[in-house]
Amino acid sequence: MAITKEQIIEALEEMKLAELNDLVKAIEEHFGVVAAAAVAAPAAGVADATPSEVSVLLTSAGTQKVQVIKVVKELTGLGLMDAKKLVDGEMPVTVKANVKIEDAETMKAQLVEAGASVDLK
Secondary structure, X not given: OOOOHHHHHHHHHHOOHHHHHHHHHHHHXXXXXXXXXXXXXXXXXXXXXXXXXXXXXXXXXXXOHHHHHHHHHHHHOOOHHHHHHHHHOOOOEEEEEEEEHHHHHXXXXXXXXXXXXXXEO
């Protein structure tokens, strides 16, 4: 007679946490697998924990302000004076808001290469 899923679940409910841990280790060893926590899809109406868009924040212009100003000008499409005002202003300052994560990472890399300190939020 085969054991049913319900019988297995009932047996697991009666086990202590340490016994369950030992069981998982034994199953991993026997089948040559590693148990990983399942990631459930978010319920409808619940926001995803990972945002799809972020803001690029300049936290410090560093010692090479001219280079940072040039990169900010290029990234934002601002004129030279407006880019300078942005970089010379109070930190942290938003360089660009609501940017796709991949684009934000590229922008961050360009700014860091120019000598700036950048955060993504």
